[in-house]
Amino acid sequence: MQQMTNAFTAEQRTRLEEIQRLAEAAAEKPAALGPDVDLSAFRTVPEHDRVASIESIQRQIRETALMSGFTSDESQRSASYFQLDRTPIYERVMEAFGGQVEVMSTEDALGRYPEEMLSKWWWRAVPADKDKYTALVALHQTEGYFIRVKAGAKVEKPIQACLFVSESDVTQNVHNVIVVEDGAEASVITGCNVHTSVREGLHAGISEFFVGKGATLTFSMIHNWAEQFSVRPRTAIVVDDDGTYVNNYVLLKPVKSIQSFPIARLEGARSRAVFNTIVYGLKDSIIDLGSETQLIGEGSRSEAIARTVSKDRSTVYSRGRLVARTDSAKAHLDCRGIVQSHESTQWAIPDLASEGAPGAELSHEAAISPIAAEEVFYLMSRGMPKDEATSMITRGFVNIEIPGLPEPLRRTIDTAIEETSKESM
Amino acid sequence: MDDASTPLLEIADLHVRIGEREILSGVDLTIAEGETHVLLGPNGGGKTTLLNTILGMPGYEISQGTIAFRGQDLAALSIDERARLGIGVAFQRPPAVRGIKLRQMMRVAAGADFDDAELSAIAEEVDVAEMLDRDVNLGFSGGEAKRAEMAQLLAQQPALAMFDEPESGVDLDNIAVVGAAMHRLLRGERANAARRAGLIITHTGHILQYVTADVGHVLYEGRLACRGNPLDLIADISSQGYERCVECAACNR
Numbered sequence: 001m002q003q004m005t006n007a008f009t010a011e012q013r014t015r016l017e018e019i020q021r022l023a024e025a026a027a028e029k030p031a032a033l034g035p036d037v038d039l040s041a042f043r044t045v046p047e048h049d050r051v052a053s054i055e056s057i058q059r060q061i062r063e064t065a066l067m068s069g070f071t072s073d074e075s076q077r078s079a080s081y082f083q084l085d086r087t088p089i090y091e092r093v094m095e096a097f098g099g100q101v102e103v104m105s106t107e108d109a110l111g112r113y114p115e116e117m118l119s120k121w122w123w124r125a126v127p128a129d130k131d132k133y134t135a136l137v138a139l140h141q142t143e144g145y146f147i148r149v150k151a152g153a154k155v156e157k158p159i160q161a162c163l164f165v166s167e168s169d170v171t172q173n174v175h176n177v178i179v180v181e182d183g184a185e186a187s188v189i190t191g192c193n194v195h196t197s198v199r200e201g202l203h204a205g206i207s208e209f210f211v212g213k214g215a216t217l218t219f220s221m222i223h224n225w226a227e228q229f230s231v232r233p234r235t236a237i238v239v240d241d242d243g244t245y246v247n248n249y250v251l252l253k254p255v256k257s258i259q260s261f262p263i264a265r266l267e268g269a270r271s272r273a274v275f276n277t278i279v280y281g282l283k284d285s286i287i288d289l290g291s292e293t294q295l296i297g298e299g300s301r302s303e304a305i306a307r308t309v310s311k312d313r314s315t316v317y318s319r320g321r322l323v324a325r326t327d328s329a330k331a332h333l334d335c336r337g338i339v340q341s342h343e344s345t346q347w348a349i350p351d352l353a354s355e356g357a358p359g360a361e362l363s364h365e366a367a368i369s370p371i372a373a374e375e376v377f378y379l380m381s382r383g384m385p386k387d388e389a390t391s392m393i394t395r396g397f398v399n400i401e402i403p404g405l406p407e408p409l410r411r412t413i414d415t416a417i418e419e420t421s422k423e424s425m
Numbered sequence: 426m427d428d429a430s431t432p433l434l435e436i437a438d439l440h441v442r443i444g445e446r447e448i449l450s451g452v453d454l455t456i457a458e459g460e461t462h463v464l465l466g467p468n469g470g471g472k473t474t475l476l477n478t479i480l481g482m483p484g485y486e487i488s489q490g491t492i493a494f495r496g497q498d499l500a501a502l503s504i505d506e507r508a509r510l511g512i513g514v515a516f517q518r519p520p521a522v523r524g525i526k527l528r529q530m531m532r533v534a535a536g537a538d539f540d541d542a543e544l545s546a547i548a549e550e551v552d553v554a555e556m557l558d559r560d561v562n563l564g565f566s567g568g569e570a571k572r573a574e575m576a577q578l579l580a581q582q583p584a585l586a587m588f589d590e591p592e593s594g595v596d597l598d599n600i601a602v603v604g605a606a607m608h609r610l611l612r613g614e615r616a617n618a619a620r621r622a623g624l625i626i627t628h629t630g631h632i633l634q635y636v637t638a639d640v641g642h643v644l645y646e647g648r649l650a651c652r653g654n655p656l657d658l659i660a661d662i663s664s665q666g667y668e669r670c671v672e673c674a675a676c677n678r
Contacts, residue, residue, distance in 0.1 A: 373483075374520045381480055381516075382534040382577060383508035392533075396524025396560075 007111065012118050019128045023138035026129035033317075034259025034288045037230045039132065042171040042202050045085035045142050054080065054090060061164060061195065068191020068222040069412045070162040076408060078157040078186075079103045079147070084164050085172065086142035100153035101186070102146070103161075106175050109146035121177050125208040125236035125265070133204045133232040137173040144174030144205070147188060151181035151212070158187040158220075158406045163205070165229075166195045171202040178219070182212035182240075187406050190221045192231075200228040200256075207235040211243040213268065220248040220409050222416065223258070227283060231258040241268035241297065247275045248402050249289070250413055252420040254314075257286035261319065264293045266300035275304040276402045278413070280420050281314030281344060290319025290349070295329035295360065302331040307398040310337065310344040320364065321351040327359030337368040338397060371397070431496045433458045433622050434479070434585055439490035441471075441478050447488070448474040450647035456585065459620035461611050461636065463627060463655040466644035467667045472626045473517070475644065476587050479624075480514055481507050494585070509536070513583030515574035517590045517626075521563040527573050528557040534581035547579045551606050568599030575606050579615075586610060587624045592631045604635025611636065630659035645671045 008016065030036050051057055054072040057065075061084070062072055074080060078097040081104075082090040088105040110117050128138040145161045165172050180186055192203060203225075211217045217237075225231055237245050245264055264273040275291040293302040302322060310316045320333040337346045350364035371393050379389035395417050402410075434456040441449040448471045456462055464472050478485040479492060481504045492499045494510055502510070513534075522530075531544055548554040551572045562570055571591060578586050588607065592600045613620035625632060633655055641655030643662070650671040651658060661670045 372520065375522045377482060377504055378516075378520050378522065379525075379530075379533060380504035381508055381514055382530060382581060383505050383536055384533050385505050386503065389505075392529075393522060393525065396522065399524050 008114055012114055015118050019123050019138055022127070022129035023135040026135040027132055027139065029129070029131050029135065031131040031133060031232065031259060033261060034232070035257050035286055037202055037232065037257070039136060039171065039202070041200070042169055044140055045165060045170040045172045046167060048084045048087040048089055050087070050089045054082065057082065057084070057089070061166065064193045064196065064224065065162045065164060065191055067224050067412070067416065068162065068193055069189045069220070069409045070160050070191045071408070076157060077160045078155045079159045081145045081147070081161040082164070083143055083145065083162065083174070085166055085170070088143055088145070094157075097155055097157070100150050100155055101159060102148040102150075103159065104146050106144045106146045106177055109177065117177070121179060121208055121210060123208070125210070125238050126206050126234050130234060134206060134234050136171065136204050137175055137206045140171075140173050141175050142173045144176040146177045148179045149181060149184040149186040152183040153186070154184070155186040158189045158409070161188065161190045163190070163192045163203070164195070165193070165198055165201055165203065168197070168199045168201055171204060173204045175206040176208070178207070178209040178217065180211050180215040180217045183214045184212065185216040187218040187220070189406065189409055190219070191224070192221070193224045194226045194229055198226050198229065201226070202230045202232065205233040207233060209235070209237040209245065211237065211239040211245050213240045214242040215240070216244040216246070218246040218248070218405070220405065222250045222412065223255070224253045225255040225258070227254045228256045230256050231260070233260040233262070235260065235262035237262065237264040237273070239264065239266050239268055239271040239273060242270045243268055244272045245274070247273070247291070248405060249276070250278045250416070251287065251289075252278070252280045252416045254283040254285045255287065256284070257288070259288040261290050261292060264291065264302070266293060266295050266297050266302065268297040268300070270299040271297050272300065273302040276400060277304075277306040277318070278398050278400065278417070279306070279308045279316060279318070280398070281308065281310035281312075281316040281346070282420075283312045283314065285314040287314065288317040288319070290317070290321065292321040292323065293331060295322065295324045295326060295331055298326055299328045300326065301329070304333045304335070305400055306335040307400055308335070308337040308346060309340060309394060309398055310346050311340045313341070313343045315345045317347045317349060319349045319351065322353070322362045324354045324357040324360030324362055327357050329357060329360040329362075331362050333364035333366070335364075335366045336397070338370060338394065339368060432456060433495060435493045437491050439478070439492065440488045441474055442486045442488050443474065443484060448647060449478070451490070452644070452647070452649055454642065454649060456622050456624065458584070459613070459622055460640065461623035461625065461638040463625050463633065463638045463641040464644055465627065465630070465641060465658055465662060470644045471647050472644050473589055476514065476589055476624070476626060479512065479587065480504055508581070508583070511584030512587070513578050513581045513585065514587045515571070515578050515589065515591060517593060519562050519570060519574055521565075522561050523563060525561050526558050527553060527561045527576065530561050530577050531580040534577040539580065544580070547576050550579065551575045552602055567594035568596060571595050571599060571603045575603050579606065579610060582618065583621065585622045585624065589626045590628055591625065592627065592629060600631060601635065604632050607632070608636045630655070633659065643667065643671055
């Protein structure tokens with residue numbers, strides 16, 4: 001960043017300095033939620049050489065990335081971005097989608113579009129001084145992706161991005177920006193993965209998404225972390241008139257701790273947000289996930305669905321906050337959990353607020369309960385043994401229907417749920 | 426064991442409790458291969474208890490007596506083991522299971538060797554094609570639930586098919602669809618299928634307009650009080666009520 005600042009105008013430099021000041025002031029500020037992570041235990045992720053094709057990426061890394069839906073078969077994708085540790089080693093927009101999609105690192109985007117980046121997107125949705133993790137990214141950023149879908153472009157094939165950590169005891173501090181311009185539609189699949197050899201580490205990720213008028217962004221993320229890995233994403237989404245944001249999040253592997261609470265600001269009239277979350281809490285994982293939707297624009301709508309299964313000694317918080325600031329807002333939360341171990345804890349925390357919006361309709365259903373015995377008996381009465389019946393019902397419970405989910409990702413999630421439920425039986 | 430002399434289902438002196446309360450007090454019932462029996466009786470008389478006990482549902486404690494299927498004592502067998510032996514059921518009020526599709530339930534019921542063509546043929550037969558990819562029983566109407574149960578039984582092809590009030594809460598069109606499928610299943614009128622034995626619980630007897638049954642029983646105060654032609658029994662019950670019916674000479678066998 002330092003060497004680039006010469007290219008900026010005085011006004012832009014002032015803004016960058018302001019971000020820096022805010023971040024420095026927040027460098028020790030603990031997060032509101034989740035266990036505290038000692039940042040001094042980690043160094044920054046290393047650099048790597050760029051590669052000419054996805055095939056040239058080490059096989060084991062590719063195979064791990066595939067578990068998150070990142071495929072080497074680029075004919076299935078409109079664009080790809082692969083970041084290994086701190087280096088964007090590969091990015092490509094398929095020819096058919098040239099002129100519709102832009103993919104590059106956020107550093108490149110700052111260099112190329114400083115005016116737009118700094119005035120509209122860069123640290124405009126997430127405050128740099130939110131907590132020590134936003135500060136960490138602001139002060140020690142290690143790239144991240146910039147994806148822009150041009151106005152009116154309907155990109156049928158998903159855009160894929162992978163943020164990969166290959167070493168232990170490092171922090172990956174990425175800053176991602178997705179801009180879907182007016183009338184455009186796109187689906188982004190992001191996988192965050194660690195190498196099978198990685199033990200401890202931290203991923204801090206800032207994600208700022210902007211959904212234009214009448215635009216749709218479907219953002220799907222499958223996480224594969226390690227048992228000693230900590231994860232602190234900070235995400236905010238701003239949706240304009242008639243825009244739709246769909247967030248699909250899947251976590252099926254153990255993690256040391258993850259705490260994430262994306263905030264969707266439905267500023268536009270008739271804007272919509274949908275959050276679908278599938279979580280398996282395994283081993284000693286501490287998982288604190290949720291979302292907040294601020295219903296600001298007239299007629300804005302939102303829905304959040306979470307399914308959580310916890311086992312072993314895991315702790316899972318499933319949060320959902322709806323804040324209505326307009327009379328015509330409607331929103332619903334639906335979080336259901338199954339606790340499958342006496343050493344596991346689940347919290348379902350729905351949280352609704354109407355701030356001066358007497359006409360707003362907010363509702364929630366939250367439940368933590370075992371699989372109903374009569375459902376198990378029902379499957380058994382068709383000839384299925386009890387264990388298989390329980391496992392099939394659990395899979396059905398978590399495998400919520402996600403409209404608009406890219407088909408390859410659907411299959412990836414199905415397979416992952418299948419494997420997780422088998423392993424954890 | 427399953428030669429001609431061994432009945433398909435043989436229940437002898439069956440006493441069943443739920444908690445402290447005895448619901449069945451000495452039921453004897455024999456069903457031969459391919460025979461269809463009808464179980465009549467007032468509410469609370471123990472009809473569903475008998476069916477659930479045959480299925481092996483928990484909470485139904487056998488305090489005395491035996492149930493044998495093709496000569497094998499069922500006492501130690503789980504629900505799924507009994508199902509795999511050939512006992513099938515269409516529940517009166519099956520539970521909704523989120524995330525499991527009717528299509529999956531039919532595959533579970535069919536076990537191995539069940540191809541898409543067979544599944545489609547059954548779906549068409551009982552008009553469930555539109556429901557195959559819905560969560561089973563979730564938001565199903567009364568008629569849809571009965572057709573879905575029937576579809577699973579047709580996939581399973583059990584040697585003994587039990588039906589708990591197949592006509593309850595269903596309009597006439599749906600009774601006709603379900604009844605016709607029951608008839609074809611039980612009478613062996615489906616392609617490559619032999620006759621199946623049936624045990625039908627019915628309150629009103631409407632279903633017997635569609636299904637030919639061989640023997641009728643009245644389950645009254647925990648015992649099978651009468652045995653006879655199913656349609657005759659229904660006629661007697663509707664004219665005289667259960668109480669008078671079971672006091673008549675024909676019932677005091």
